Amino acid sequence: MSQQPDFAASLRGWRQRxxxxxxxxxxxxxxxxxxxxFLELGRAxxxxxxxxxxxxxxxxxxxxxxxxxxxxxxxxxxxxxxxAAPEFTQIRHALDFMLAQQEPYPAVAVxxxxxxxLANSGAVxxxxxxxxxxxxxxxxxxxxxxxxxxVLRPYLTNWSEVAGYFIRSVExxxxxDGTAATADLLKxxxxxxxxxxxxxxxxxxxxxxxxxxxxFRKGDVRLELFTTIATLGIPQDITTQELRIESFFPLDQxxxxxxxxxxxxxH
Numbered sequence: 001m002s003q004q005p006d007f008a009a010s011l012r013g014w015r016q017r018x019x020x021x022x023x024x025x026x027x028x029x030x031x032x033x034x035x036x037x038f039l040e041l042g043r044a045x046x047x048x049x050x051x052x053x054x055x056x057x058x059x060x061x062x063x064x065x066x067x068x069x070x071x072x073x074x075x076x077x078x079x080x081x082x083x084a085a086p087e088f089t090q091i092r093h094a095l096d097f098m099l100a101q102q103e104p105y106p107a108v109a110v111x112x113x114x115x116x117x118l119a120n121s122g123a124v125x126x127x128x129x130x131x132x133x134x135x136x137x138x139x140x141x142x143x144x145x146x147x148x149x150x151v152l153r154p155y156l157t158n159w160s161e162v163a164g165y166f167i168r169s170v171e172x173x174x175x176x177d178g179t180a181a182t183a184d185l186l187k188x189x190x191x192x193x194x195x196x197x198x199x200x201x202x203x204x205x206x207x208x209x210x211x212x213x214x215x216f217r218k219g220d221v222r223l224e225l226f227t228t229i230a231t232l233g234i235p236q237d238i239t240t241q242e243l244r245i246e247s248f249f250p251l252d253q254x255x256x257x258x259x260x261x262x263x264x265x266x267h
Contacts, residue, residue: 007051007072008042014058014068015040017178028057048074061177062238080238083117091232091240098230102247104263106225112173112242113185114143122248125262130155130218142246143170147189157215160198165212167199213251223258224251 015025022040026033030053038044039054046054051072055065066076081088099107099120106123110116116139119127127134131151134140145151146166153159167189174182189195216223225248235241250256 007046007068008040010068010071011054012040013178014055014060014064017175018058020058025054025057029053046072048072052077062235062241064177064179066238078236078238083239083243088239095245098245098247104259105250106248107245108142109243109245110142111239112177112244113181114141116140116142117243122259122263125259126223126248129221129262130216143185143189147192147195149193152216153194155216155218157217158213160194160201161212162214163195164198164201167195211251214248221258223255225249225255226251 015022018025020028022036023033026036029036031050035044036054039046039050048069051069051074052065055068060068062078063080066078069076083092095109095118099109099118102120102122104122104125106126107120108116108123109118143166146156147153147163153163156162167186170182170186170189174186211226214223214225214227216225228247228249230245230247232240232243235243250259
């Protein structure tokens with residue numbers, strides 16, 4: 001099978017990325033270490049079921065499971081469905097419900113590379129207050145918006161701390177999924193001015209709170225927020241596996257009053 005060497009190298013790379021020995025992975029997959037060694041050397045060709053079994057044992061994301069199948073000479077198994085597709089109607093209802101429940105505070109749904117998919121009114125109000133209204137249909141990448149020098153950075157008073165933490169999370173994503181797209185995102189973010197200094201800065205000496213806040217200031221308005229990130233359970237589609245719902249909550253009463261006032265007057 002001509003693509004077998006590609007599979008062998010990919011399998012070996014995933015095992016090493018996950019930090020498993022051949023013996024450990026063989027045990028997790030329920031096969032012999034000798035068989036696994038032959039697969040990694042390209043001396044044995046895997047069946048379709050074997051590729052999936054090994055991918056599951058390695059906790060490989062669905063997108064990369066497809067890549068492993070293709071490398072082994074098989075067709076992809078997992079679909080990537082548009083969020084607007086009819087079969088996603090109930091998923092969309094659930095997402096809309098979650099975003100609506102977060103009002104008047106911001107909530108967004110993004111893909112794995114932080115491209116904005118959905119936003120509630122609280123998120124729109126926050127963005128419009130900080131940077132002004134966006135033209136309908138304008139593509140938004142929240143990673144670029146956070147890290148770039150001319151979008152949110154001028155209003156985020158603890159930008160260095162927040163950006164440093166965020167970059168480390170993207171580094172972890174790049175290590176976990178092994179895709180060129182995530183590696184390109186990380187490279188793009190690292191190229192922005194000030195990022196190298198942010199991720200190498202010593203930690204703050206002040207006593208840490210329970211979460212790292214995002215502290216915004218524009219004029220006389222101060223906002224202090226923390227975020228949570230939710231994912232969909234038991235995904236069976238690439239889109240649902242890579243979807244993230246980020247919700248923002250106030251950390252003080254001043255922020256709470258500001259968001260409620262904006263909602264009341266339709267700011």
